[in-house]
Amino acid sequence: MATMVATPxxxxxxxxxxxxxxxxxxxxxxxxxxxxxxLHDAGAIYEDQLEALRAKAAAGTGAIDxxxxxxxxxxxxxxxxxxxxxxxxxxxxxxxFIIADTPGHLQYTRNMATGASxxxxxxxxxxxxxxIQTQSKRxxxxxxxxxxxxxxxxxxxxxxxGFDRDVFERLRDEYGxxxxxxxxxxxTFIPISALSGDxxxxxxxxTPWFDGLxxxxxxxxxxxxxxxxxxxxxxxxxxxxxxxxxxRGYAGAVAxxxxxxxxxxxxxxxxxxxxxxxxxxxxxDRDYAFPPQAVTVCLADDVDVARGDMLAHPNNIPRVxxxxxxxxxxxxxxxxxxxxxxxxxxxxxxxxxxxxxxVYRVNPDTxxxxxxxxxxxxxxxxxxxxxFEPLFVDEYRKNRRTGGFIIVxxxxxxxxxxGMVIERKAAADPVAxxxxxxxxxxxxAGKVASVDRSRILGQTPLTVWLTGLPGSGKSTLAHALxxxxxxxxxxxxxxxxxxxxxxxxxxxxxxxxARRENVRRVAExxxxxxxxxxxxxxxxxxxxxxxxxxxxxxIGAERFLETYxxxxxxxxxxxxxxxxxARARRGELAEFTGVNAPYERPDAPALELPSGTxxxxxxxxxxxxxxxxxxxxxxxx
Amino acid sequence: MTxxxxxxxxxxQLEAESIYIMREVAAEFERPVIMYxxxxxxxxxxxxxxxxxxxxxxxxxxxHIDTAFKFPEMYAFRDRVCAAAGxxxxxxxxxxxxxxxxxxxxxxxxxxxxxxKTKALLDALKAGAYDAVIGGARREEERSRAKxxxxxxxxxxxxxxxxxxxxxLWNLYNGRIHPGESIxxxxxxxxxxxxxxxxxxxxxxxxxxxYFAAEREVVRRGGQLLPVGAKTxxxxxxxxxxxxxxxxxxxxxxCTGAVESNAMNVGDxxxxxxxxxxxxxxxxxxxxxxxxxxxQKKREGYF
Ligand SMILES: Nc1nc2c(ncn2[C@@H]2O[C@H](COP(=O)(O)OP(=O)(O)O)[C@@H](O)[C@H]2O)c(=O)[nH]1
Numbered sequence: 001m002a003t004m005v006a007t008p009x010x011x012x013x014x015x016x017x018x019x020x021x022x023x024x025x026x027x028x029x030x031x032x033x034x035x036x037x038x039l040h041d042a043g044a045i046y047e048d049q050l051e052a053l054r055a056k057a058a059a060g061t062g063a064i065d066x067x068x069x070x071x072x073x074x075x076x077x078x079x080x081x082x083x084x085x086x087x088x089x090x091x092x093x094x095x096x097f098i099i100a101d102t103p104g105h106l107q108y109t110r111n112m113a114t115g116a117s118x119x120x121x122x123x124x125x126x127x128x129x130x131x132i133q134t135q136s137k138r139x140x141x142x143x144x145x146x147x148x149x150x151x152x153x154x155x156x157x158x159x160x161x162g163f164d165r166d167v168f169e170r171l172r173d174e175y176g177x178x179x180x181x182x183x184x185x186x187x188t189f190i191p192i193s194a195l196s197g198d199x200x201x202x203x204x205x206x207t208p209w210f211d212g213l214x215x216x217x218x219x220x221x222x223x224x225x226x227x228x229x230x231x232x233x234x235x236x237x238x239x240x241x242x243x244x245x246x247x248r249g250y251a252g253a254v255a256x257x258x259x260x261x262x263x264x265x266x267x268x269x270x271x272x273x274x275x276x277x278x279x280x281x282x283x284x285d286r287d288y289a290f291p292p293q294a295v296t297v298c299l300a301d302d303v304d305v306a307r308g309d310m311l312a313h314p315n316n317i318p319r320v321x322x323x324x325x326x327x328x329x330x331x332x333x334x335x336x337x338x339x340x341x342x343x344x345x346x347x348x349x350x351x352x353x354x355x356x357x358x359v360y361r362v363n364p365d366t367x368x369x370x371x372x373x374x375x376x377x378x379x380x381x382x383x384x385x386x387x388f389e390p391l392f393v394d395e396y397r398k399n400r401r402t403g404g405f406i407i408v409x410x411x412x413x414x415x416x417x418x419g420m421v422i423e424r425k426a427a428a429d430p431v432a433x434x435x436x437x438x439x440x441x442x443x444x445a446g447k448v449a450s451v452d453r454s455r456i457l458g459q460t461p462l463t464v465w466l467t468g469l470p471g472s473g474k475s476t477l478a479h480a481l482x483x484x485x486x487x488x489x490x491x492x493x494x495x496x497x498x499x500x501x502x503x504x505x506x507x508x509x510x511x512x513x514a515r516r517e518n519v520r521r522v523a524e525x526x527x528x529x530x531x532x533x534x535x536x537x538x539x540x541x542x543x544x545x546x547x548x549x550x551x552x553x554x555i556g557a558e559r560f561l562e563t564y565x566x567x568x569x570x571x572x573x574x575x576x577x578x579x580x581x582a583r584a585r586r587g588e589l590a591e592f593t594g595v596n597a598p599y600e601r602p603d604a605p606a607l608e609l610p611s612g613t614x615x616x617x618x619x620x621x622x623x624x625x626x627x628x629x630x631x632x633x634x635x636x637x
Numbered sequence: 638m639t640x641x642x643x644x645x646x647x648x649x650q651l652e653a654e655s656i657y658i659m660r661e662v663a664a665e666f667e668r669p670v671i672m673y674x675x676x677x678x679x680x681x682x683x684x685x686x687x688x689x690x691x692x693x694x695x696x697x698x699x700x701h702i703d704t705a706f707k708f709p710e711m712y713a714f715r716d717r718v719c720a721a722a723g724x725x726x727x728x729x730x731x732x733x734x735x736x737x738x739x740x741x742x743x744x745x746x747x748x749x750x751x752x753x754k755t756k757a758l759l760d761a762l763k764a765g766a767y768d769a770v771i772g773g774a775r776r777e778e779e780r781s782r783a784k785x786x787x788x789x790x791x792x793x794x795x796x797x798x799x800x801x802x803x804x805x806l807w808n809l810y811n812g813r814i815h816p817g818e819s820i821x822x823x824x825x826x827x828x829x830x831x832x833x834x835x836x837x838x839x840x841x842x843x844x845x846x847x848y849f850a851a852e853r854e855v856v857r858r859g860g861q862l863l864p865v866g867a868k869t870x871x872x873x874x875x876x877x878x879x880x881x882x883x884x885x886x887x888x889x890x891x892c893t894g895a896v897e898s899n900a901m902n903v904g905d906x907x908x909x910x911x912x913x914x915x916x917x918x919x920x921x922x923x924x925x926x927x928x929x930x931x932x933q934k935k936r937e938g939y940f
Binding site: 015016017018046047048049084085086087088089091096098101110111113114117118225228230238239241242243247249251252253258280281282287288290292293294296307331343345346348400401404405406408410413414415418451455 | 640641643644645646647649650652653654656657660661663664687688689690691692693694776777783784799802803804805806807808809811813814815826827829913914915916
């Protein structure tokens with residue numbers, strides 16, 4: 001029956017995995033020396049390469065210059081600076097490494113973005129003898145914007161400051177305060193001397209006060225397997241495979257998520273539904289496929305599918321957009337021309353697009369937003385695009401494969417920019433307001449991926465967000481659904497807005513601001529419970545569009561099931577189970593939704609239940625079916 | 638039910654990436670061609686192409702630039718393997734230069750390469766009007782290759798300008814070109830020599846027997862062990878000797894050095910490479926006869 005994808009040889013624990021990292025630092029921070037040191041001390045430099053370096057050293061000081069190891073093109077050697085991304089390869093028994101070595105020169109933001117686009121981790125260098133430069137912050141910002149989840153801040157040249165603990169800690173606190181405003185899951189500081197090798201591969205005797213790992217051991221042990229998005233199945237079609245009349249398949253690489261033979265899928269943009277009949281590789285059929293596997297998919301029905309189309313699960317589709325809002329790094333000498341038509345290539349799809357609005361430009365040194373109508377080489381801005389044909393996108397932060405795109409100038413054919421899709425909601429801005437986390441609060445990365453929990457619990461976590469007028473049946477429905485789920489063997493929990501007001505949200509009132517904070521707290525709680533693997537049923541009036549959008553962005557679009565109980569105000573008031581409408585009418589309750597505070601109906605809820613006309617039992621069944629399809633599709637009959 | 642496993646080994650990740658790249662080429666170009674050099678990297682490239690297009694056939698021809706200086710074993714291997722794979726093989730060379738007796742001993746390796754390889758290649762690409770040229774180069778191979786893109790833009794003269802390459806982010810490759818321009822495509826960019834051999838082992842890929850150690854005739858010259866081919870001229874004082882050797886990379890016999898080795902099979906080679914202290918390029922006469930020569934050659938259109 002079901003077989004392992006990997007052969008035993010490949011799936012043993014000891015098989016080294018791959019870490020892609022990128023490096024950033026200002027000129028002369030010691031980046032080349034550090035990479036040379038890393039390669040050298042890890043034994044990755046061949047004897048003949050060392051021989052060549054020794055020959056050069058003989059003329060000068062006698063010691064070999066480690067920075068020359070990574071020295072690449074002739075033009076750069078002449079200028080003494082690195083000008084383009086270079087890739088280095090080395091391995092230890094525990095891990096394979098690919099280093100994207102990117103130049104720190106002021107102009108080369110674009111190279112850093114290139115190196116960061118595929119990196120699991122970034123090493124940012126700071127020269128201890130100089131301190132934090134504006135460029136050091138710029139590097140952190142770019143790396144964070146490109147979705148690199150974690151950074152190591154290597155405080156270099158510690159030998160020049162006598163390995164002084166205070167210097168290190170001051171720099172750590174200063175940069176840490178800055179980094180906490182960016183979206184890293186892990187920020188690690190290491191005091192090093194690239195020149196003498198302290199804390200690079202081996203622990204230094206000069207820093208007894210430092211109890212962290214040296215750089216290489218840290219790189220060998222940092223946990224990255226949980227980064228893969230295994231939740232949202234996205235399969236951009238590369239090619240139609242039709243070798244003869246009897247075979248029709250679609251070749252592509254799984255961008256994210258897992259698909260199994262038999263899964264229902266929807267084809268975008270046509271919206272046609274079918275199911276997966278076969279998953280093929282050159283070695284034969286598979287039961288399932290996951291990223292970044294390259295496979296060929298055959299569908300059960302004869303639907304029309306072309307390159308650039310995308311397959312997804314019907315209950316979890318990407319955003320189908322004709323306008324796009326994105327953070328964009330401009331990479332061309334020719335500035336952005338808002339009047340021009342460009343090409344956007346995203347996954348396997350290329351569409352024409354024009355920039356409709358430059359929302360702002362980010363000053364990468366201060367993270368301040370500046371008003372402008374243009375974007376120049378190496379500038380970063382938030383742009384809106386009008387697309388001539390739709391794209392199927394996810395927020396970049398959640399899905400690098402379907403959220404990243406390049407912009408091509410159709411006249412010169414040059415790649416002029418790279419973009420990262422963001423949500424249109426202010427809450428999802430990549431420049432997080434500093435007050436969100438205190439200056440020294442870092443996220444600690446765990447060692448358990450959410451798929452591990454899903455596997456144990458046999459369900460994909462989900463938040464059913466019940467919104468509707470007071471008395472529309474939210475609480476009743478929530479508890480009935482919880483009962484139904486538990487009876488079916490699934491871990492579920494109700495977050496009832498009214499009940500929470502006795503504890504978690506007891507300090508809050510009913511002004512729009514307080515309601516917003518109420519929604520935020522409940523959403524954060526729901527998110528934690530989803531992270532723990534539970535199906536959450538949140539029952540909250542949540543009357544404002546904007547607040548529900550915020551809840552969705554906190555919980556994650558793919559886990560958020562907005563359910564609108566559409567019982568009319570009349571019906572609710574007639575029912576009035578808690579006697580609240582009556583009290584509001586008597587003027588005893590201020591800001592009561594439906595009487596003297598507004599309720600904004602959801603425009604496009606995932607599900608609308610006519611709780612005013614249909615029985616609660618019927619609503620529970622309908623809701624249960626939708627939840628079952630999303631949370632445990634394979635458990636059905 | 639067996640638990641599902643969602644992790645891929647490094648080799649399978651590399652394989653998936655290479656397959657993705659070749660499929661992109663097939664989808665976006667009109668006239669792609671695979672450079673087939675008969676070596677181990679080409680053998681891997683061929684296998685990956687077969688996988689990328691299964692159950693269909695490889696939709697591109699193979700192109701071998703012949704200098705008439707390849708090892709005899711390479712010709713035999715090439716014809717047999719290509720026939721077995723059912724691919725179309727095109728063999729082209731600079732016939733005029735070959736007829737004129739061009740050789741590295743009289744004009745030097747750089748000039749010889751320029752005529753027999755680079756010129757032949759540029760002519761062949763022009764004649765075939767190829768818009769995508771898939772090669773087996775790896776970034777780890779040589780310093781100037783470390784900055785090579787996966788899609789490497791060549792102008793109308795087939796030349797590569799390191800300063801005018803397109804930024805390459807994620808797995809989004811920009812293959813748009815004007816007529817006459819082309820893209821060099823390197824699906825093996827992220828593979829190392831060891832990956833190549835491990836993959837050859839895992840996949841049971843056939844390679845030219847010259848990669849395996851055997852007693853062969855060589856002559857010692859300038860720190861290198863050079864094979865003795867049909868046209869090799871011995872210098873005064875040199876003598877042919879027999880030694881246990883193998884080749885780490887295969888090119889033209891006058892410019893390919895051997896290494897002393899006892900590695901008789903793929904497993905031995907993997908074991909040997911895991912502990913070697915010398916790079917693969919040490920045996921290529923062409924690379925170190927002039928500082929930066931590889932970069933120079935690449936600018937001119939060399940693959
Ligand atoms: N004292 C000291 N000097 C260093 C250290 N690391 C690098 N350097 C020196 O700083 C200078 C710039 O280093 P390099 O690696 O070329 O910097 P890059 O521009 O960031 O690549 C060189 O003179 C290095 O020798 C270190 O840890 N301590």
